[in-house]
Amino acid sequence: MITKVVHGWRVGGLIAYLMGPGRAQEHVNPRVIATWDGRDAVWQPPRSDAARSELGPLIRALRAPAVAAGLDEGGVEDKRGFVWHCSARVAVGDRVLSDSEWAEVARELLDGAGVARRDDAGGPRWVAVRHADDHIHIAVVLVRQDTCRRFWPFRDYPRLREAARGIEDRLGLTVTAAADGTAAPAPGRGEIEKARRQGREPARVELARAVREAAVASDGPAEFVTVLEGAGYLVEVRRAPSGDPLGFKVARPGDMTASGKPVFYSGSRLAPDLSLPQLVRAWAAAGQGRDLVDPVTTARRRVDAARRSVGTVRAGGVGEDPEGLASAAHTVLTAMRGASSDWADAADRFDRAARSPRGTAVREGAGAAAMRRVARQLVRHRRMLGVPVEPGAAGVALAVALVALLREIAAWQRDRGRAHQSDAALSAADLLTGVATGAATRPIEGLTIPAATPGPQIGTRRDRAPAGPSR
Incomplete structure (x- = not known):
């Protein structure tokens, strides 16, 4: 279950959108499924005609604590509004939940995130709206009813993620990975x-x-x-x-x-x-280095060394920090973007696997620095020739080496429960395999893709959680 939170000021505008037809008439039978006082059906706006609901009573009730607190709906006073808007969506392929199940999901999410506790009668007013099979929206006015004081929930984003994972277990939904801070900000x-x-x-x-x-x-x-x-x-x-x-x-x-x-x-x-x-x-880690006569071949040797190092660590031995090697591997993929669209797509897919979860110390050793240096030389080699890097035998050999490294990194990430990063690395490896095996009609002796080093069970593709937009 993927959750997303945004803040705003105009609860009336939000409710009008949620209960309306949508921007492209995509909202089907919008309805209130849960509310702060448990009188869910009472707050369902009656329909005066086929196109419009009478939203006034619901909006006024939600807005009342904010009005009593003297809050401005224009959003002039501060950047973050007092309207907390959460959307919760199940994965493609999950079963369709009933309204009563979604209502319980809304209450669990609010309680788990610390936004509206189940046993807090003086807490904020909120409403959950459903207008599609696969998701709901929850609108909360962050003002207490008993004191009319505005409040901010503490660590609501990570707590919301943990609550969502508990719901997945309870309802048998697709399991998603924990938020780890590695996702690049998505376009709004x-x-x-x-x-x-x-x-x-x-x-x-x-x-x-x-x-x-x-x-x-x-x-x-x-x-x-x-x-x-x-x-x-x-x-x-x-x-x-x-x-x-x-x-x-x-x-x-x-x-x-x-x-x-x-x-x-x-x-x-x-x-x-x-x-x-x-x-x-x-x-600084890459240093100046020196110009290389054949950076593609040198890159392959350094990628091979990185793969062996990660494998050693996975097997319980002593090797260079895989965090730093994963980050440096991304620079090699980025340097090879110009070779073909497959190289470019592989670099994009590996992007998340190259970043470490928040709070993780990354130590870049000699192997990572060497890959960063050769990546720079690959780019400069391409500029000097004025054409993309030649995807001949040396390019194919580099692709083979990178596929093996990416699979080793994926296994290492999976060992640590990092589903997002593992999926990203495997996806990039799968795509780059096409480059690595593209010379099947012109086989090059000795080019085989090594299997990942044996280690803890990492699961199959069917077992892996989808990489969603969790932060």
Whole structure:
């Protein structure tokens, strides 16, 4: 079960949308299935005609504590509104839950997240609305009824995720992974709709890819900015009084606000590992290195070494930190994006597997640094030739080595219960297998994909939880 929370100010507008026909007439039989006082059916708005419900009594009741608290629905006073809006959705293939089951789900989520306790009669007012088979919406006004004081739930996001996992177990739903902070921020609805109107992919997605490629190709902030500007992007660097760079933001040409200003994204808004401090650490780990005559072959040897190291760790031996090797492997995939669309897609799929859960210390050793150096040389080799990296025998050998490494990383992630990262690594390996076996009509002696090192049971594809947007 995937949950998502957003904050707002206008509970009336939210209820009107949830109980209305939807933007594309997609809402089917919208109805109230649970409320704060247990009188669920009482708050179901009567229908005065075929197209509109009488929402006034429900909206006024929900709004009453906020009005008593003197809160402004215009959202002028602060950035985060007092309306807590949670959507909860089951996975494709899960059974259709009844209204009564969804009502109990709503109460469990609110209680588990600490937003509205079951035994708290003076808690906030809320309503759960259903207008589709696979999901519900819960709207809560974060003002207590007994004191008319506004409040913020403590750690509601991770607690909500844990409550959802308990519901999955109870109802026999698809099991999803715990939130781990590795997901890149997804484009918002406004970004998606804007991109659709322009006939382009969302700016956030394009910029994250461009920033990552520029980071791999660069050896420091100055070259990084030069590469991005050379690709046509707008870059602004935030500097300390000493002149040292502290951060950056980037914009896509032509992506403007309503007032005509560029829409900038900081690196940390694009992905957890794209902030300037993170990039500086990666550049320091890679060092300057030296130019390589044959970076593709060298990359294959270093990837092989990384695979053996991860396998050693999985088998209980001493090896380099797989966290750092996974991150460095992503730079090699990024450097090879220009070889074909399969290479590019594999890099995108592996993206999440390359990031460590929040709070995890990552130690990059010599193997990770060597892969980062060779990734930079791969990009520079491509530029020097003026064409994509030649996907000949050396490119196929590199693909074979990377498939083996990605599968080893997937197994290592699975050993640690990281379903999102394991799925991302396996998905990338599956896609890259097509590159690795594409020379089947021209077999190259000695090219076989090693199996993952034996270790704890990691499950099959059927057992793996889908990688959803959990944070």
